[in-house]
Amino acid sequence: MKYDICIIGSGAGAGPVAYELSRAGFKVLVLEKGGSYQKEDFFKDEIGVCRRSTFTPALDEEQHVIEDIQDDVWTRTPTSKSGWDFWNGNIVGGSSNFMSGYFHRLKPMDFRLKSQYGNIKGANIVDWPISYADLEPYYTKAEKVIGISGKVVKHPCQEPRSTPDFPYYPTSEHRISSWFDTVCAKQGFYSIPTPRAVLPYAVGNRQGCEYAGYCGSYGCSSGAKGSSREALLNKALKTNNLTIKANSFVKKLHSKEGKVISAEYLDKNKSSHKVEARIFVVAAQAIESSRLLLNSANAEFPFGLANNSRQVGENLIFSSGGSGTGEFKYEDFDTKEVEALKQIGPFVNRSLQDWYEIKEKGKSFKGGTIDFLFEHPNAVSRARRAMYDGELVWGNALKKRLLNHFTTRRVFTFEVFCDWTPTDDCFVSLDETIKDKWGMPVAKVRIGSHPHDIKVGEVLAAKAETVLKEMGARNISSSISPAPPANLQAGGCRFGNDPKTSVLDKNCKAHELENLYVSDGSFMPTGGAVPFTWTIYANSFRVADEIIKHLTSMKKKFR
Ligand SMILES: Cc1cc2nc3c(=O)[nH]c(=O)nc-3n(C[C@H](O)[C@H](O)[C@H](O)COP(=O)(O)OP(=O)(O)OC[C@H]3O[C@@H](n4cnc5c(N)ncnc54)[C@H](O)[C@@H]3O)c2cc1C
Numbered sequence: 001m002k003y004d005i006c007i008i009g010s011g012a013g014a015g016p017v018a019y020e021l022s023r024a025g026f027k028v029l030v031l032e033k034g035g036s037y038q039k040e041d042f043f044k045d046e047i048g049v050c051r052r053s054t055f056t057p058a059l060d061e062e063q064h065v066i067e068d069i070q071d072d073v074w075t076r077t078p079t080s081k082s083g084w085d086f087w088n089g090n091i092v093g094g095s096s097n098f099m100s101g102y103f104h105r106l107k108p109m110d111f112r113l114k115s116q117y118g119n120i121k122g123a124n125i126v127d128w129p130i131s132y133a134d135l136e137p138y139y140t141k142a143e144k145v146i147g148i149s150g151k152v153v154k155h156p157c158q159e160p161r162s163t164p165d166f167p168y169y170p171t172s173e174h175r176i177s178s179w180f181d182t183v184c185a186k187q188g189f190y191s192i193p194t195p196r197a198v199l200p201y202a203v204g205n206r207q208g209c210e211y212a213g214y215c216g217s218y219g220c221s222s223g224a225k226g227s228s229r230e231a232l233l234n235k236a237l238k239t240n241n242l243t244i245k246a247n248s249f250v251k252k253l254h255s256k257e258g259k260v261i262s263a264e265y266l267d268k269n270k271s272s273h274k275v276e277a278r279i280f281v282v283a284a285q286a287i288e289s290s291r292l293l294l295n296s297a298n299a300e301f302p303f304g305l306a307n308n309s310r311q312v313g314e315n316l317i318f319s320s321g322g323s324g325t326g327e328f329k330y331e332d333f334d335t336k337e338v339e340a341l342k343q344i345g346p347f348v349n350r351s352l353q354d355w356y357e358i359k360e361k362g363k364s365f366k367g368g369t370i371d372f373l374f375e376h377p378n379a380v381s382r383a384r385r386a387m388y389d390g391e392l393v394w395g396n397a398l399k400k401r402l403l404n405h406f407t408t409r410r411v412f413t414f415e416v417f418c419d420w421t422p423t424d425d426c427f428v429s430l431d432e433t434i435k436d437k438w439g440m441p442v443a444k445v446r447i448g449s450h451p452h453d454i455k456v457g458e459v460l461a462a463k464a465e466t467v468l469k470e471m472g473a474r475n476i477s478s479s480i481s482p483a484p485p486a487n488l489q490a491g492g493c494r495f496g497n498d499p500k501t502s503v504l505d506k507n508c509k510a511h512e513l514e515n516l517y518v519s520d521g522s523f524m525p526t527g528g529a530v531p532f533t534w535t536i537y538a539n540s541f542r543v544a545d546e547i548i549k550h551l552t553s554m555k556k557k558f559r
């Protein structure tokens with residue numbers, strides 16, 4: 001057999017497994033449906049990113065179907081009609097190329113949500129089969145290997161750490177950050193420097209951050225951002241043990257007698273290939289990972305691979321919450337303050353976790369995280385927002401509005417991250433009629449949310465608004481919505497100890513197959529109240545250790 005391990009996908013869930021296994025001397029194959037790019041290929045192409053799907057599939061060729069509730073009826077809308085889809089970046093390195101890199105660890109309580117707070121009516125909350133202590137060494141490893149910069153400060157919600165501080169000091173800070181700190185201190189809130197998967201200085205072949213601020217939705221041209229491609233795959237390639245096949249869409253995994261025997265993929269020309277390996281790892285991002293398993297049904301697994309429990313695709317989760325904004329109008333500030341506000345480049349990088357647990361009327365419930373930042377510098381999307389700001393205008397009136405929008409104020413924003421409560425109304429299945437250009441049924445995603453999540457998000461948004469008000473912002477508003485953010489997906493292949501209620505065991509190996517692992521965010525039974533990617537990276541490093549043990553024991557068996 002040419003490969004010890006075949007990984008489907010190349011993003012945050014795949015990278016650590018490819019990196020660790022190839023460094024341990026195993027032959028690794030990565031099959032990635034998208035093309036291959038390097039940092040030199042990325043530039044600030046605003047039209048390409050905002051108006052065209054440069055790094056995601058054309059929706060008339062590959063789409064999703066969304067089921068949401070309208071007038072109490074689940075309504076099915078193909079995304080080729082709505083234009084709203086769940087693709088986030090389909091190139092080598094996956095959506096980690098396009099992330100903003102705001103990174104937080106989960107807290108110990110996130111691993112035992114049910115025991116700590118109990119179930120909520122209509123929800124499927126469970127404890128994780130591992131604890132924070134099991135994952136902590138891997139959060140620390142990710143800091144070092146991915147390149148996570150930050151600074152530990154004392155605050156009541158600080159999670160336990162095995163090292164006193166981050167291996168990389170924080171990226172440069174905007175002048176407004178200390179302003180934010182002062183206001184928070186006055187209000188009795190603990191301002192936290194937000195950890196970032198961004199290098200402040202050059203390390204190896206990666207340059208330090210260039211501070212253009214085009215992190216979210218854009219590929220990083222310096223290599224400072226800790227994408228799976230930049231931080232892991234490029235280094236793993238140097239071992240000569242890793243082969244990456246780009247433009248290779250895996251349509252099916254084939255199994256026999258409880259083992260995956262091959263992955264069937266189609267190349268750019270739609271020619272079909274089959275590849276064998278000892279171990280298979282699925283990391284295609286939560287929705288596509290569930291879809292691949294469902295599309296791999298066979299006589300042994302009539303409902304989909306690893307799905308005799310009927311759990312594949314169930315309990316899909318996102319990050320719930322929303323965002324808000326406020327305007328710092330230059331006319332409200334003195335010359336020095338305006339000069340500070342106009343500073344371009346450094347990041348605000350501030351978060352609040354004072355309400356990670358909320359206490360109300362003697363009861364506690366789970367809260368969340370608020371990240372603070374400036375509006376994305378992307379001028380196309382800022383102009384589009386200005387267009388909808390008030391009544392529709394055009395011609396000179398529109399020009400005047402744009403000029404005003406860009407020259408008289410700075411927009412400060414916040415993002416709220418809360419748990420997306422898992423329910424029976426949020427899951428992935430296969431659409432009965434629509435197929436993609438490869439001839440495979442597309443994912444149908446039911447996106448029901450729990451009303452509890454709105455309540456939590458609103459508590460946090462109100463707190464964030466008080467900070468903006470105190471800082472002197474005007475026109476403050478926020479929107480907490482039940483709509484899922486497409487870029488923060490998890491669940492669908494829960495891990496757990498009981499094969500009847502989970503797809504994966506605690507090591508993320510399928511209960512029902514000997515050699516199948518899932519290493520993206522699909523394993524998460526609950527998502528915590530932070531963006532997911534640090535946890536995905538950390539868990540994938542943990543799974544890599546388990547696979548190395550697995551392969552080593554296989555070798556001993558055959559000796
Ligand atoms: C604009 C944006 C901003 C973000 N900001 C943040 C942030 O600030 N903080 C944070 O924590 N997270 C952020 N994220 C989320 C982060 O990028 C993801 O959580 C993370 O990349 C998920 O890793 P993954 O391995 O599950 O998926 P991905 O990284 O998307 O990788 C999956 C890969 O699998 C490939 N694939 C899919 N199906 C197949 C198939 N059948 N065959 C072969 N290959 C396949 C895909 O093309 C893709 O390359 C952001 C994402 C975006 C898009």
Ligand code: SF4
Nearest residue numbers: 209210212213215220
């Ligand atoms: S601001 Fe820094 S991390 Fe972000 S894309 Fe630019 S160089 Fe990369």
